Amino acid sequence: MSDHLTVVNHPLVQHKLSLMRDKTTPTALFRQLLREISHLLAYEVTRDLPMTTHSVDTPLVEMQAPVLAGHKLALVSVLRAGNGLLDGMLDLIPSARVGFVGLYRDEATLEPVEYYFKVPADLDKRVVIAVDPMLATGNSSVAAIQRLKDAGAKDVRFLCLLAAPEGVARMREAHPDVPVTTAALDERLNKKGYIVPGLGDAGDRMFGTK
Template identity: 75%
Template sequence: MTDHLTVVDHPLVQHKLTQMRDKDTATPEFRRLLREISQLLAYEITREMELTTKTIQTPMQEMDAPVLKGKKLALVSILRAGNGLMDGVLELIPGARVGFVGLYRDEETLEPVQYYFKVPENMGDRLVIAVDPMLATGNSSAAAIDLLKEAGATNIRFMCLLAAPEGVAKMKEAHPDVPIVTASLDERLNEKGYIMPGLGDAGDRMFGTK
């Protein structure tokens, strides 16, 4: 663990991740596991959210009780695979505002190209959590964070299921102020840019498109 990268080594996270890596895990099970892991990762990434207090009446007496401070956080899915992580976090934080960043990779230049961008208002006043299951080369993730900063976000965190060393290095270079929370730092990228040992294409496995 570093200031920039947190690997959540909780036994439940690691057990569920192993099930997701297994190529024989079917789409419905993969989707369920992703939702469950996302909630466990969200627990870690929201650990330092600011609190204030409000006066409530319990069945026994009045008290000043802790509540989240400030505007609702913004949860931003990097399409399309980010939606799988987002669903689980929303179950945990149903009041979160939701945004979407759509990027695809130009096959000639290998650079990310934006095709969709919609985020909540007042991004500068919110904790912003960007989610994408795979941090591989880091190019798309870094480009997505660029867009969020252009929209005014200043307090951003990035949550992913798997990270490759190359992607972590790219993000640290491009956005050293954005902490990363992941379930695993894997070994490397292969020649096609897939994380090894990885779990294949998260989007295809989640949506049953392959």
């Protein structure tokens, strides 16, 4: 791990990820596991959120209790596969504002093509967490983060399920100020830009498409 990359090696994260890697895992179970693992990853990526105190009357006394400070979080899903992580994170942070960046990868060039962008207001005042299960070549992730910065975001974090060394390096080069949190750093990319050993196409496995 480094200041830029955090690999969450919690036993529950690793166990659920191994089940997701198995090609025989059916779509419904894959979605369930992704939602569950996103809870655990959300815990890690929000570990250092700013805090303040608020006066609370317990059944016994009044106390200054810790609460989150500032504007509500913004969770931004990189469509379409990012929605799997987004759903689980909203279970834990239901008051978060939600945005979407629609990108698809040109299979010939491996470059991202944007088709949709809708994000909350006041991104400059919010902690922004961009979510996408796979950090492969890094091209789409870099483009999504840049769009968020262009929209005013200043405190951006990136959360993914799997990362390849090539994608991590690309993100570090383009956005050294954006920390990356992932469940695993895999070996490499293949010639088609897929993470190896990986788990296949996260969107296809989540939605049952090919």
